Amino acid sequence: QLQLVESGGGLVQPGGSLRLSCAASGSTLDDYAIGWFRQAPGKEREGVSCVRVSGGSTYYIDSVKGRFTASRDNAKNTAFLQMNSLKPEDTGVYYCAARRSWGSCYGSPTPYNYWGQGTQVTVSS
DSSP states (O other), X not given: OOEEEEEOOEEEOTTOOEEXXXXXXXXXXXXXXXXXXXXXXXXXXXXXXXXXXXXXXXXXXXXXXXTEEEEEETTTTEEEEEEOSOOGGGOEEEEEEEEEOSSOXXXXXXXXXXXXXXXXXXXXX
């Protein structure tokens, strides 16, 4: 059974950076697409990005394009979300999720079978 654990969240000032990690255990991530989602207070969970099995990534929120970079290191069985130039509107709980995939990526939470517990990101001065 695949298990995911996020880490790397915290409090950061606007313009700062954070690097989220999504460490997997119980199985290798080689055959899984990895999605990153966030949920702000009072809002629905939204797709931020997805990293394909091949390593290619897609970003679903226009405001994060050019600031966020999603990647994976299969040797470490870990996925990453590098977040730069953070803004207050990036505040929320960030989740990683996984679904066995053969090339597809998904911006909706529905297709994902495995979820981490989430890590809080707060951008505030």
